[in-house]
Amino acid sequence: MLIRDDRSKLAGAPGIHAFIAGVSLYQHLPDGGGQQALKTFGLRQLSSTAATAFLVYQWLLDAEKAGRLPLPIATIHLLLSPSRGESARLPGIATSGADRCTRANFVRDAFSWQERARGSNDDLTFFYFAGHGVQRRQKDAVLLMDDFGARVGGSLFNAIDVHELINGMAPPSPFGIVAHQQIYFIDACRMPSSEFREGEWRNVAPLWDIDEPAPDNRTAPVFYATIPGASAFAVRGEQTLFSFALFDCLDRAAAVAPSVEDANPRWRVTTWSLLSRLGDAIAKVNADKGGDQEFSSDGPSPRDVVLDYLAEPPEVEVLVTLDPDDAAAQFQLDIEDDVGKRLTPIAPLTPHPKKFVLRAGVYGFEGKPTVAGSPFRNFRRLKPVELPRCVLKEKV
Amino acid sequence: MPRLTFTTPFHGSLSGADVPVEIRTTSLALVKLASSRESVEVDAGTYVVKALFPAGQEIVRVVDVGQSQVVDLTPEEDEVSPRASLENATYAASPRAASSSWQVPKPEPELDVSAVLESLGPEMASASRGDNVLFVTPPRRMRGTTPSLPRAWMRCVEANALTGYCVIPAKQPVIEKSTDTMAVARVAPSQHTMLVQCMRPDKPVINIALPISGEAGCLIVIRREKDRYWIEPQLENPAASLLLGYRQNRAIAHEAHTAEQLLREKMVDPIAAVVGSYSLLSFGELDRLHDWTANLMNLMPWLPDGAAIRGEHLARLGQHREAIAALLATEARGLPIFSDGITMVYERLRMYLQMKKLEWDEAQRKAAQRMVEHLAGFISYVNFDQTITTFTGSDPTRPDDAPWKPPPRKSPGIAVHDVFK
Numbered sequence: 001m002l003i004r005d006d007r008s009k010l011a012g013a014p015g016i017h018a019f020i021a022g023v024s025l026y027q028h029l030p031d032g033g034g035q036q037a038l039k040t041f042g043l044r045q046l047s048s049t050a051a052t053a054f055l056v057y058q059w060l061l062d063a064e065k066a067g068r069l070p071l072p073i074a075t076i077h078l079l080l081s082p083s084r085g086e087s088a089r090l091p092g093i094a095t096s097g098a099d100r101c102t103r104a105n106f107v108r109d110a111f112s113w114q115e116r117a118r119g120s121n122d123d124l125t126f127f128y129f130a131g132h133g134v135q136r137r138q139k140d141a142v143l144l145m146d147d148f149g150a151r152v153g154g155s156l157f158n159a160i161d162v163h164e165l166i167n168g169m170a171p172p173s174p175f176g177i178v179a180h181q182q183i184y185f186i187d188a189c190r191m192p193s194s195e196f197r198e199g200e201w202r203n204v205a206p207l208w209d210i211d212e213p214a215p216d217n218r219t220a221p222v223f224y225a226t227i228p229g230a231s232a233f234a235v236r237g238e239q240t241l242f243s244f245a246l247f248d249c250l251d252r253a254a255a256v257a258p259s260v261e262d263a264n265p266r267w268r269v270t271t272w273s274l275l276s277r278l279g280d281a282i283a284k285v286n287a288d289k290g291g292d293q294e295f296s297s298d299g300p301s302p303r304d305v306v307l308d309y310l311a312e313p314p315e316v317e318v319l320v321t322l323d324p325d326d327a328a329a330q331f332q333l334d335i336e337d338d339v340g341k342r343l344t345p346i347a348p349l350t351p352h353p354k355k356f357v358l359r360a361g362v363y364g365f366e367g368k369p370t371v372a373g374s375p376f377r378n379f380r381r382l383k384p385v386e387l388p389r390c391v392l393k394e395k396v
Numbered sequence: 397m398p399r400l401t402f403t404t405p406f407h408g409s410l411s412g413a414d415v416p417v418e419i420r421t422t423s424l425a426l427v428k429l430a431s432s433r434e435s436v437e438v439d440a441g442t443y444v445v446k447a448l449f450p451a452g453q454e455i456v457r458v459v460d461v462g463q464s465q466v467v468d469l470t471p472e473e474d475e476v477s478p479r480a481s482l483e484n485a486t487y488a489a490s491p492r493a494a495s496s497s498w499q500v501p502k503p504e505p506e507l508d509v510s511a512v513l514e515s516l517g518p519e520m521a522s523a524s525r526g527d528n529v530l531f532v533t534p535p536r537r538m539r540g541t542t543p544s545l546p547r548a549w550m551r552c553v554e555a556n557a558l559t560g561y562c563v564i565p566a567k568q569p570v571i572e573k574s575t576d577t578m579a580v581a582r583v584a585p586s587q588h589t590m591l592v593q594c595m596r597p598d599k600p601v602i603n604i605a606l607p608i609s610g611e612a613g614c615l616i617v618i619r620r621e622k623d624r625y626w627i628e629p630q631l632e633n634p635a636a637s638l639l640l641g642y643r644q645n646r647a648i649a650h651e652a653h654t655a656e657q658l659l660r661e662k663m664v665d666p667i668a669a670v671v672g673s674y675s676l677l678s679f680g681e682l683d684r685l686h687d688w689t690a691n692l693m694n695l696m697p698w699l700p701d702g703a704a705i706r707g708e709h710l711a712r713l714g715q716h717r718e719a720i721a722a723l724l725a726t727e728a729r730g731l732p733i734f735s736d737g738i739t740m741v742y743e744r745l746r747m748y749l750q751m752k753k754l755e756w757d758e759a760q761r762k763a764a765q766r767m768v769e770h771l772a773g774f775i776s777y778v779n780f781d782q783t784i785t786t787f788t789g790s791d792p793t794r795p796d797d798a799p800w801k802p803p804p805r806k807s808p809g810i811a812v813h814d815v816f817k
Contacts, residue, residue, distance in 0.1 A: 138775040189517020210750045215714040217680045233513040257424040272648040302680025338422035362422035382458045
């Protein structure tokens with residue numbers, strides 16, 4: 001559903017066209033309330049994917065309010081098929097104006113999104129889907145709509161082929177006007193079901209006609225929550241593992257400093273920095289939540305596109321290790337930032353190794369024993385504190 | 397104005413290689429992305445100088461610049477290459493090969509995570525290829541260790557995986573042990589597409605394309621780990637090797653910078669030209685590619701990637717009929733050496749077959765259909781995490797994931813385990 005259209009306010013200025021969809025309640029899977037599908041492919045109801053999509057939508061609004069987006073929001077298409085638990089947990093879902101993510105609604109909104117994205121080459125599109133996904137072969141990704149399994153056609157009738165979606169957003173002949181910056185997030189499994197045989201790949205109903213495109217030099221990276229042939233996971237009743245990592249990256253972990261020549265001096269997250277850092281963020285989420293997921297990416301990324309800005313340099317975890325360990329109880333660490341301002345000293349350095357947080361930058365670290373006659377020696381070091389983590393190891 | 401110059405640890409196989417060097421202020425704002433062979437003028441002040449090698453070694457120096465000085469970009473002692481001949485293997489390899497974390501089995505989770513996590517897809521036991529302990533793909537969870545040296549064999553084959561041609565040359569490369577955990581084999585130049593096959597009992601056979609040409613061979617680096625071997629071909633061209641390393645490890649800003657440097661050099665090595673072209677295509681540098689892609693395709697009629705790159709270049713320029721002809725030419729040449737080439741041919745032809753308004757020559761349409769179906773068969777077994785084409789199958793012309801059984805009497809190839817005894 002087109003829940004927001006600010007194009008008239010923008011008066012032709014470039015903007016962001018967001019298309020966000022999340023499916024938890026599948027009508028034709030067990031406990032879905034509808035006639036059960038003839039083949040369920042081992043799929044079950046979900047409890048967190050519609051909520052995840054709603055959180056992505058909320059993130060966009062919050063980032064806009066904080067002045068962090070690279071462009072103003074022009075349009076938002078939102079489709080949500082929440083479970084009862086999600087609707088109760090997030091009442092905003094019901095009042096968001098979103099329609100259910102059925103195939104018909106998705107196709108309608110895809111055309112509407114495509115049309116609006118053809119306003120200017122300087123626009124940016126943002127696509128996020130969270131829900132069930134399958135793979136018929138490598139290099140494939142199919143998204144299942146909430147009416148997947150309805151007895152109206154082949155197995156994959158109410159499904160969307162991701163590559164077809166992306167190909168349809170290529171610059172149209174003859175003039176080739178479409179948002180040249182397109183970002184895709186596919187938060188779904190890419191597991192093959194043994195029941196998909198190679199010959200069945202034709203059975204995803206076409207989303208749209210693919211016309212002969214004009215010259216195509218889009219930046220269109222696709223971020224998949226998982227590698228081909230593997231599962232994506234979510235914390236039941238909360239949100240997907242991929243989204244935990246993505247939000248961390250967008251708010252901190254994938255931030256990079258500006259160039260001295262940048263008109264906008266703020267730290268920012270870009271498509272390239274996200275590609276470089278998302279793997280680490282997912283590894284951290286895996287460690288925290290017990291997951292086992294790796295992201296993958298695809299699609300051309302010729303230009304480094306800013307996804308959002310940060311208000312301040314990001315916080316970085318600092319880990320200080322002294323050798324020998326027992327020095328830590330008798331040591332004080334003085335810290336000075338790059339403009340000479342002294343921060344609150346840290347003493348003692350226990351528990352050891354000592355962890356604390358600083359904003360990214362270069363700092364002077366001076367360590368000294370706090371006990372007179374100590375056998376340990378002072379140290380002094382100028383060190384950059386950078387993402388993902390700063391480790392300071394000293395032999396004293 | 398003072399100048400900064402740089403010294404690198406490259407004195408052997410990476411001698412002359414140029415790495416990107418970041419020069420940042422103390423608030424970490426980027427002053428310049430320079431090259432290690434450059435001399436950079438900066439205002440007096442304090443700067444952070446940082447170089448990142450593809451294998452993950454990060455060299456960071458905080459320098460007070462009052463007058464011109466030399467910044468040493470040698471990594472920490474434990475990360476320095478054990479010898480000059482192994483620089484390529486040490487600094488340009490995939491960090492997953494070099495990282496010790498892949499050698500340590502991850503502990504089994506104490507909780508039953510299925511109670512907490514839900515799958516966004518079919519619930520399946522670990523039958524997916526992602527869970528297979530492949531020869532070259534690190535397992536996400538290593539269940540226990542095997543104390544003895546695993547048995548494994550290796551051999552090179554000359555093959556056009558798409559036409560069914562496959563021959564095992566009598567002359568095989570010799571593996572030389574370099575350290576306790578690393579061995580290297582040198583593959584001679586050839587104008588035929590070649591693969592190295594890696595075989596372990598009860599595991600699928602891994603086929604890895606060899607990035608060689610008539611002008612330049614390659615190295616095969618074998619790393620011994622606790623219960624398996626990591627095998628990685630490496631280019632002889634230092635700049636191309638670094639570029640491929642950055643590309644493999646998603647260090648995109650570094651890849652972009654290195655691709656530009658490669659463009660400035662004369663491309664006498666067609667494989668280096670292929671690597672550079674893939675990067676330039678990724679960065680949409682269609683103008684910089686000029687006639688390069690046409691020359692690559694026309695002057696190297698045996699090289700599959702030449703046709704794939706040319707096809708993709710033309711497609712991006714909107715010259716679709718010419719693109720189709722180039723993409724179809726890949727079949728006679730073989731499976732592209734780099735997995736990006738497979739993606740380009742497959743996705744483009746699929747897209748063209750979906751276009752209702754495209755006017756086809758009927759013979760071309762049938763050829764495209766056939767090629768897409770043929771490639772679909774391979775794609776199921778290709779590991780697209782690897783930049784160099786890697787797929788499973790005892791017969792490289794018929795990919796599968798059947799476990800391999802060693803023949804009872806005949807040695808199937810070079811015994812890798814004997815090298816590390």
